Amino acid sequence: MARAYWLVKSDPDTFGLAHLRASPRRTTSWDGVRNYQARSLIRDRMREGDGVLFYHSGQRPPAVVALAEVVGRAYPDTTQFEETHAGYDPASTPAHPRWYAIDVRLVEELPRPVTLPEIRATSGLEDMVLLKRGRLSVQPVTPAEWRTVVALGRRRSERRA
DNA sequence: GCCAACGTTGGC
DNA sequence: GCCAACGTTGGC
Numbered sequence: 519m520a521r522a523y524w525l526v527k528s529d530p531d532t533f534g535l536a537h538l539r540a541s542p543r544r545t546t547s548w549d550g551v552r553n554y555q556a557r558s559l560i561r562d563r564m565r566e567g568d569g570v571l572f573y574h575s576g577q578r579p580p581a582v583v584a585l586a587e588v589v590g591r592a593y594p595d596t597t598q599f600e601e602t603h604a605g606y607d608p609a610s611t612p613a614h615p616r617w618y619a620i621d622v623r624l625v626e627e628l629p630r631p632v633t634l635p636e637i638r639a640t641s642g643l644e645d646m647v648l649l650k651r652g653r654l655s656v657q658p659v660t661p662a663e664w665r666t667v668v669a670l671g672r673r674r675s676e677r678r679a
Numbered sequence: 680g681c682c683a684a685c686g687t688t689g690g691c
Numbered sequence: 692g693c694c695a696a697c698g699t700t701g702g703c
Contacts, residue, residue, distance in 0.1 A: 527701085553686075575701055634702080653685065653700050 523659040524564065525571040525582070525648060526622065534574055535583050538624045548656075549595040549619035550605045556656035561592045561618040569664055570622055573648070574631075581631035582667055589621040628671030642666050 526548060528534055538546055551557055570586040594615035597603040610616040637643050643666055647657040659667075 529701085555686090578703075580702070651685090652683095652702080655700085 520661075521567055521569060522563065522565065523569040523571070523661060523664040524559070524588075525573055525646075525657050525659050526586075527573045527575045527655045529576040530574045531576065535572060535624075535627065538572070538584070538586070538622075539627070541624075544624040545589055545621050547619050548622045549597050549617075551595070551619070551655060552605055552607075552617060553655060555654060557616075557618055559656050559658065560620050563658075564588050564592060564620050566590055569659075571659060571664070571667055572622075572624070579633040579635055581633040582628065582637075582671060583631045584624060584628055585626040585668065585671075586622045586624050589623050592618040592620045595619040628668075629674055630671060632667050632670045636670065637667070640666065640670065 530536070533546070538544060548560070551560060566588055568588040570588060571582045572584040572586050573582050574580060594612065595605070595617040596619075597605045598607040598610045598615065598617045599612065600606055605617070607616055634648070637646060638649060643649070643663055646659065646663055647654060651657070
């Protein structure tokens with residue numbers, strides 16, 4: 519099966535590129551997702567080796583800042599069973615977990631961020647889920663979109679306003 | 680800090 | 692099953 523591509527959003531104050539870089543083996547458990555659509559993508563679609571655009575939301579401007587990859591397969595998100603955790607779900611049981619997590623490893627920090635305004639303005643990216651459905655925290659990216667975003671992020675020359 | 684978009688909850 | 696109220700996300 520061909521490699522698939524994804525975009526994951528994170529708030530850099532909560533868990534951003536700096537945290538990912540500092541994680542053991544530059545790998546983290548992508549947990550805490552409590553949206554059914556995102557859950558289904560994590561659990562049913564994401565595969566070892568898939569490419570991940572690491573996106574910082576909640577900063578100005580929001581931007582894709584790094585490339586990552588999926589490690590292994592999804593597993594039940596243990597935070598759903600922890601009563602003290604913000605993502606605690608009393609309706610979920612270990613036998614029938616509702617929420618899933620997956621490991622993500624940092625592969626490459628982009629020389630320059632690819633900002634949301636730039637994505638909006640780039641031909642070929644107008645159909646990105648990022649622009650169509652603003653609040654989905656894990657979303658699919660097409661191979662063409664992946665190539666375009668990666669090329670922009672690796673471009674060394676300064677961006678012209 | 681504001682607020683629009685939109686997913687989720689719950690009354691009926 | 693409908694839909695209004697509510698809560699959260701995330702751009703600005």
